[in-house]
Amino acid sequence: MPLEFSASEGDALGGLLFYLESEYSFRFEAGSPVDLSDRVGNGGVTSLLIGTLQIEVSVDSTAILYIWGLHPKSRWETGPVTAPSQEAGVVRLSGDVSLNRE
């Protein structure tokens, strides 16, 4: 089943995303653990996977929180990248989606 996403206005989750070469992984550190905890709610988290790269999702709200996980740099391709236009907001899974904690 294809997944659908919707974007809405709102405050983005603040934090720092960085890549650890020694772990071949992305890591996200939330600017405010309290804000993150509020966004997660009581239902916990689960992930959408792109290979081993994990898109963390709140089970209760279906809001996309951040990415993290294994993504070996050795498979990256070098090339020019044009940053897309962007604005702060919240992205959620939409449609008939039922998430379970892992």
Next chain:
Amino acid sequence: MFTNDDPLNEEDPLGLTPEADGEMFNELEAPDPDGWAGETEPEEGNSGGNVGSKENNNDTKIKATELKVTDTIQQEMEKYVKDGARIDRPYQRSVLTIQNIIDSGDPVADPGGAPDSVRWDVRGYNESDNEGTYELVVNLKTMTILHFGFVGK
């Protein structure tokens, strides 16, 4: 995975006990038969496939108790438990689940390209009785778990 015909009563292959390993074993039951990883057994009538069958001759060369996890995984494991109210992905804390995955069969070189690393994909159930696949990637040089996830069906 098991050395006799009574896997449910088989002792932990590493000689580990709940008392010896503290909270890592809090939610564990007897090892799963037929190579199923995780905390629960497959439903009746479900053979569990042939992944990690007990006929597998894979010697246990990697001991789960000797593996570390990356700081990234460790951070994710601790991120939401500071209030002690909830533990997400509890299987990541189960040494026995990790050992069952390792013992289920020979891994493959990590297709994702992590150097010196191997990967297991093993069918099983999680603590919520959801069927899926455990994914485990281990760097053999540093004996570190780089990726450990459960993908629901």
